[in-house]
Amino acid sequence: MPSAESGCPVDALVSLIMGPWTAYIVWVLLQHDSIRFSELMKDVHGISARMLTVRLRRLEAAGLVRREQHLGIPPHVCYELTARGRELAQVMTPLESLANKWFAEDQAARRAPASGADEVRSTLPRLQGI
């Protein structure tokens, strides 16, 4: 029984919306009014075409992203955030601030390892990925 079915609304939203790559994709979408698939591939560094498609389809199904097809040769497909997508971005901004704050705190703790707080010491390996 994965957590999304367990009754916590936050968990449900997080599981559906915040899957792998998703936050990254939304973050890139935020910086463009509208962006083509191939541009997304470049900006979301390291993602595979398959994964990008899967996540975009899910975001579309969740009403966060709008897909616009301009057929022709060559085809031209672009993606943009819906109003709901931008709503999500609004709650992600505080999340980003918090991540950056904690990261800064951890960096400081790493430079002054002798200083008191055990609670901070135990958190050293945390946010290296950033």
Add this chain to the structure above:
Amino acid sequence: MPSAESGCPVDALVSLIMGPWTAYIVWVLLQHDSIRFSELMKDVHGISARMLTVRLRRLEAAGLVRREQHLGIPPHVCYELTARGRELAQVMTPLESLANKWFAEDQAARRAPASGADEVRSTLPRLQGI
């Protein structure tokens, strides 16, 4: 290459903090000043002992949870959120509000399926898990 290593701070935080069950666990911890392992097992409905341990250890390593052992027979271990854990809760509250808002919107759209907005129509299957 999972998204956490891809360079987006939000993704890194989300991946580390918001793994399966985690939001649920934090949510339960928020409602108790301090709570025992066995109580957590009951309140986080459906979780296995192993998974609960794994997630708690990770939360501990991230400095979000404090573990207090009162040895004896029987042993007594309790968990509580640290200051950092409560910080996280503060950014999760808007997230929860948003989840509830979207859920309500979707419910309304489901009751009035003929109404306009295509953007809303496409989102129907979304938050059933809640």
Add this chain to the structure above:
DNA sequence: CGGTATCCTTGGAGATACTG
């Protein structure tokens, strides 16, 4: 260009049994 289809692999979650 913007994807699908297919195969393959892996690590993460469940179940079960055991322990200080």
Add this chain to the structure above:
DNA sequence: CAGTATCTCCAAGGATACCG
């Protein structure tokens, strides 16, 4: 009581090749 240890299994993601 509060966990570990071990096994197993399978969905989720990567790699690759192909298609409208």
